[in-house]
Amino acid sequence: MKLIVCGRKSAERAALSASVLTAALIVPSLVAMPSPGHAQTARPLETLPPVDVTVRRTQRPARPKREATRTAARPQPAAPRPETPVRGTDPVSGFVPTVSSAATKTDTPLLETPQSVSVIGRNELDARSANTVIEGLQYTAGVSIQPGGKDPRYDNVFIRGFDINGYGNFRDGLRELGNPSFFALFRNEPYGLERIDVVKGPSAMLYGQTSPGGLFDLISKRPTREPFGEVVGLVGSADRLQGAFDIGGPLTKDSTLLYRLTGVMRDGDAQIAHFSNFVKDNRAYIAPALTWQPNANTTFTILSDYQHDVTGNAFPLSMLTVKPPFTITNVTALPLFLGDPSFNRFDQEQYRIGYQLEHRFNENLIVRSNARFGHVDLDYRYLTFAGVPLDTTTSFARVSRQIYESTDSFTMDNHLIAKTSSGPLLHTILVGTDYTRLGLRDRTFKGNDDDVPALNRLAPVYGVAIPTPTTPLMSANQDTDQIGVYLQDQIKLQKWLLTLGVRFDKATQETNDHLTPKKQNNDDQAFSKRAALSYLFDGGLAPYVSYSESFLPTIGFDLITSAFKPTTSQQYEGGVKYQPNRDLLVTAAIFDLTQQNVLTQDPTPGNICCSVQTGEVNSRGFEAEMKAKVYPGLNIIASYTMQDVTVTKSNDGDVGKVPLLVPRHMASAFADYTFQSGALAGFGFGAGVRYNGETFADRPNTITNAAYTVFDAGLHYRVDKGMSFALNVKNIADRVVTACTTNGGCQFTSPRTVTATASYRW
Numbered sequence: 109m110k111l112i113v114c115g116r117k118s119a120e121r122a123a124l125s126a127s128v129l130t131a132a133l134i135v136p137s138l139v140a141m142p143s144p145g146h147a148q149t150a151r152p153l154e155t156l157p158p159v160d161v162t163v164r165r166t167q168r169p170a171r172p173k174r175e176a177t178r179t180a181a182r183p184q185p186a187a188p189r190p191e192t193p194v195r196g197t198d199p200v201s202g203f204v205p206t207v208s209s210a211a212t213k214t215d216t217p218l219l220e221t222p223q224s225v226s227v228i229g230r231n232e233l234d235a236r237s238a239n240t241v242i243e244g245l246q247y248t249a250g251v252s253i254q255p256g257g258k259d260p261r262y263d264n265v266f267i268r269g270f271d272i273n274g275y276g277n278f279r280d281g282l283r284e285l286g287n288p289s290f291f292a293l294f295r296n297e298p299y300g301l302e303r304i305d306v307v308k309g310p311s312a313m314l315y316g317q318t319s320p321g322g323l324f325d326l327i328s329k330r331p332t333r334e335p336f337g338e339v340v341g342l343v344g345s346a347d348r349l350q351g352a353f354d355i356g357g358p359l360t361k362d363s364t365l366l367y368r369l370t371g372v373m374r375d376g377d378a379q380i381a382h383f384s385n386f387v388k389d390n391r392a393y394i395a396p397a398l399t400w401q402p403n404a405n406t407t408f409t410i411l412s413d414y415q416h417d418v419t420g421n422a423f424p425l426s427m428l429t430v431k432p433p434f435t436i437t438n439v440t441a442l443p444l445f446l447g448d449p450s451f452n453r454f455d456q457e458q459y460r461i462g463y464q465l466e467h468r469f470n471e472n473l474i475v476r477s478n479a480r481f482g483h484v485d486l487d488y489r490y491l492t493f494a495g496v497p498l499d500t501t502t503s504f505a506r507v508s509r510q511i512y513e514s515t516d517s518f519t520m521d522n523h524l525i526a527k528t529s530s531g532p533l534l535h536t537i538l539v540g541t542d543y544t545r546l547g548l549r550d551r552t553f554k555g556n557d558d559d560v561p562a563l564n565r566l567a568p569v570y571g572v573a574i575p576t577p578t579t580p581l582m583s584a585n586q587d588t589d590q591i592g593v594y595l596q597d598q599i600k601l602q603k604w605l606l607t608l609g610v611r612f613d614k615a616t617q618e619t620n621d622h623l624t625p626k627k628q629n630n631d632d633q634a635f636s637k638r639a640a641l642s643y644l645f646d647g648g649l650a651p652y653v654s655y656s657e658s659f660l661p662t663i664g665f666d667l668i669t670s671a672f673k674p675t676t677s678q679q680y681e682g683g684v685k686y687q688p689n690r691d692l693l694v695t696a697a698i699f700d701l702t703q704q705n706v707l708t709q710d711p712t713p714g715n716i717c718c719s720v721q722t723g724e725v726n727s728r729g730f731e732a733e734m735k736a737k738v739y740p741g742l743n744i745i746a747s748y749t750m751q752d753v754t755v756t757k758s759n760d761g762d763v764g765k766v767p768l769l770v771p772r773h774m775a776s777a778f779a780d781y782t783f784q785s786g787a788l789a790g791f792g793f794g795a796g797v798r799y800n801g802e803t804f805a806d807r808p809n810t811i812t813n814a815a816y817t818v819f820d821a822g823l824h825y826r827v828d829k830g831m832s833f834a835l836n837v838k839n840i841a842d843r844v845v846t847a848c849t850t851n852g853g854c855q856f857t858s859p860r861t862v863t864a865t866a867s868y869r870w
Contacts, residue, residue: 197280197327199302200229203743203780204693204735209281210305210325212607213314214525214538214598219687222607222640222652224250224308224697226733232745233298235780235794237822237836237863239342241296241304245324246798247776249695249733249747250308252769260378260389260419261454262293267308268701269727269753269770270321275660278325280411280464282480283315285517285546287586289663292486292513292548294458295417296326297393299340299352300370303327308731309679309699310658312636313609316542316592318658320677320703321727328411331366331399332356337870344863346384348376356397366399381844381856382443383422386452386570390418405468411480412461420447420454421490424846424854425504425565441846441854444565446506447491451574458484474525484515491560491574493853503562508555510577516547523594538596538609545589552582583622590615596638603645607654609638615661630671634659648688654681662705662721672721675705691737701727702756709759724757725767741784741792746777762807768849769813773801778820790827796820806850816845816857834865 196209196216205227209215218225226248238244241263245251252266264273274288279296286293308322315323335357342350356368371394378387395413425442462480469475487510494505523540555577563569594611617630640654656679662672683697706723729751736744753770755762766772776799782792798818805811822836838861848854 196305197302197330200227200231201690202737203229203232203235203745204691204737205229205303206687206690206693208305210278210323211307211311211314212538212596212598213281213523213540214536214596216598218693218695219648219650219685220598220605220642220644221685222605222642222654223656224681224683224695224699224731226250226306226308226695228304228306230302232743233301233304235743235822235824236778236796236820237834237838237865238298239863241298241301241326243838244298244301244304245306247745247747247778247796248306249731249749249774250322250729250751251306251749252771252774252800260380260387261291261295261421263296265324266770267306267319267321267323268699268729269725269751269767270319270701270703272319272321272323275317276319276321276323278315278323279460280328280462280478280480281325282462282478282519282521283544284326285482285519285544286515287546287548287588290513290515290548290550290586291454291488291511292456292484292515294460294482294484294515294517295415295456297372297391297395297413297415299354299372300329300393300395300413301326302329308697309681309701310636310656310677312613312634312658313596313611313638313656314594316544316590316611316613316636317615317634317660317674319660320658320675320679320701328395328413329354329356329368329370329397330409330411331368331397333358333363333366338867340865340867342863342865344376345859345861346377346379346389348374348379348389348863350374350376364401366401368395368397370395370397378419378422379858379861380422381859382424383445383856384859386445386447386449387420387422388418392416407464407466409464410461411464412459414459415457417456418453419456420452422447422855424856425493441848441856442565443856444504444563444568445570446493446504446563448570448572448574450571451489451491451508453487453489455487456484458482472527475523476525477520477522479520480518482515482517484513486511486513488513489577494557502565504565505557505562506560507557508560508574508577509581510553510555512549512551514549517545519544532601534600536598536600538598539594541591541593543589543591546587548586550582550584550586552580553577554579554581580623585620585622586617588615588617603643605642605644607638607640607642611636613659617661630661630663632659632661632674634674634676649684649686651684652682655679656681662707672707672719673705675703675721677701677703692734693736694732694734696730696732698730699728706758708757711759720759722757722759723755725753726756727751727753729753741782742779743781744777744779747775749774760807762809765807765809766804768805768807769803769847771801771803771815773799773815775799780822782824782826791823791825793824794820794822803847805848811848811850813847814845816843818843818857830869832865832867832869834863834867836863836865837861 194207196207207215207217208225208227211221211223211225228244233244242253246253250268274286277284284294305325310320311318311323337355340352352372354370359365359367374391376389377384378389393415397411399409401407425444460482465477467475489510491506491508494507521542526537528535559575592611592613596609599606612635614633619628636657638656642650642652644650658677659674661674679701681697681699686694703725705721706725707719708723710720731749733747750773753766755765778796780794783789800816802815803813805813818839820838824834826832842860844859845857846854
């Protein structure tokens with residue numbers, strides 16, 4: 109049974125009013141500010157400077173001297189083109205990033221960003237042959253990947269011990285709307301990404317309701333000025349056969365119109381231990397993008413994609429060992445597929461279309477408007493366990509379910525970036541509004557108990573005809589609206605950098621249960637703040653301290669039918685960043701993060717139906733990460749995480765315990781080398797190791813899931829004429845373990861996976 113909450117109140121008018129008011133207050137004063145004499149001169153877009161916290165001081169242009177007619181008539185040499193600046197969404201050169209917009213929305217250098225941020229660029233994704241978003245994040249500090257095994261339906265991620273699924277997924281700076289209580293969540297093809305930015309810790313000041321752990325922002329591939337093309341073929345384990353292409357360049361001679369078209373077609377089975385032949389993992393993906401640049405100061409980009417996935421799930425049975433006084437002493441996974449390949453199906457179609465508009469009035473004022481609409485349709489059919497005690501039988505009764513879900517989402521973010529000064533203080537001011545609307549529809553049906561034959565684990569029979577479920581089990585609609593207004597000021601005084609921010613959010617949720625029938629409404633509002641201080645030493649060293657907050661609406665009501673309040677979170681973080689040049693970035697951070705208003709059992713005697721919001725969870729830890737280009741051809745990344753996540757308040761008997769599936773220690777390292785000269789020029793190899801500490805399967809922390817270490821490796825060869833070949837092996841030793849919970853069964857980690865790739869780029 110999934111519990112949902114919603115609200116249907118239109119906030120477009122409020123968002124528009126706030127944007128107009130913001131522009132009315134700020135635009136007149138800043139447009140009037142003088143700018144350098146060349147600020148309005150047309151020039152290629154790539155010469156525009158990145159947003160930083162330095163105000164460009166105005167100087168009166170020098171009056172040109174008179175020259176002799178003979179000299180003036182002589183053709184003058186063209187001025188050298190400045191180096192292309194780096195923006196927060198630009199491709200990462202090599203493995204080492206220098207700038208990100210995810211944590212500030214102002215394209216701030218990572219060295220000046222007072223928060224722990226990791227960036228995984230396209231070159232790194234290709235070197236590690238990351239075929240899913242999950243694989244792209246595997247070597248990132250503070251990030252626990254798929255803590256229940258590898259489920260091809262979702263990109264499940266924990267950051268600093270908190271689940272961010274549905275509340276920390278962003279694409280191109282806009283929330284990827286979804287409710288984790290539903291199945292119809294947006295999915296992402298990694299070949300269509302330019303980079304992944306991971307922001308750790310509360311980020312509500314910029315983005316509104318988010319997970320306490322943080323968020324990841326997937327940056328789409330954009331049109332380019334230089335024409336290019338690429339085709340890729342891949343074969344691999346689990347009968348995987350995949351083709352992909354990526355082409356782009358100018359559509360007009362003056363390069364005012366640019367395009368990019370990216371596509372993927374895949375046929376294969378899911379890379380799940382023991383069950384790959386039971387679960388498909390097919391995909392069709394196409395992503396057109398178009399950029400219009402009528403002048404040097406205006407850019408308008410349309411980003412769109414269509415995706416059709418046919419896959420499924422593979423939850424094995426859990427074998428529970430129960431001993432007097434009837435406490436669970438062990439949980440192990442039984443490699444038995446509960447479903448039936450002839451019935452189980454997860455068929456999802458989705459599309460998204462949006463725009464990104466940027467206009468620079470002058471060097472001191474930038475206006476940006478981003479928006480996206482998305483739609484998901486899901487047809488999900490599965491067989492599941494009917495509830496017979498697992499330790500007393502070998503014949504398991506099953507029941508059938510079919511779920512039809514649809515999601516409609518719209519999100520918009522409008523903001524101004526203004527650079528000004530007040531005495532010795534240099535300001536980069538960000539002010540904006542954002543609006544989100546999410547509509548969810550769920551229709552769930554169950555089959556008759558006699559429709560599905562029991563499954564004998566000693567001699568399972570598959571391929572049985574299962575009737576379509578027709579008995580309504582759930583019929584509900586959910587509508588959510590959220591509007592936020594935010595203000596941030598990055599203040600620079602010589603080498604000191606102070607970042608201050610505040611935000612106000614209002615969210616409404618409305619649920620209509622058509623079977624009860626019952627309607628539920630929630631209205632939430634929250635203020636979120638952030639403050640941080642950095643010092644920029646010469647040589648690229650920057651220590652910082654910061655404070656940040658987040659909130660999340662909570663679904664449901666208590667015993668007296670009062671709507672739950674949002675959970676709230678606060679984090680204190682201190683860290684240091686070191687980036688002396690473009691070839692090295694080292695970051696380290698300690699953090700103390702607490703979430704309040706967590707649901708826990710109502711202690712009222714005799715009351716077992718309801719919850720109260722007296723729970724609390726604390727996460728403290730240390731993270732360190734390094735990305736380095738040691739010398740030409742050799743790139744190294746390494747990370748270590750120690751997180752102490754505990755329940756600090758609860759009525760469920762788990763105070764002082766670690767939440768389910770949260771490891772205490774994680775570590776990883778990866779190195780990639782390509783020969784630059786000699787007989788082996790173009791040939792290279794890579795190797796990596798990943799460690800995940802033990803986790804707990806039950807609330808009392810008496811049952812553990814074993815720690816594991818896996819090794820990855822790859823060979824690659826690039827031919828001068830654009831041909832490239834690669835062979836990658838993940839989990840070389842085929843180290844397959846289970847991640848179990850006593851209330852949710854078990855999942856297996858990914859087995860050994862081998863892929864061979866051939867590509868041609870022109």
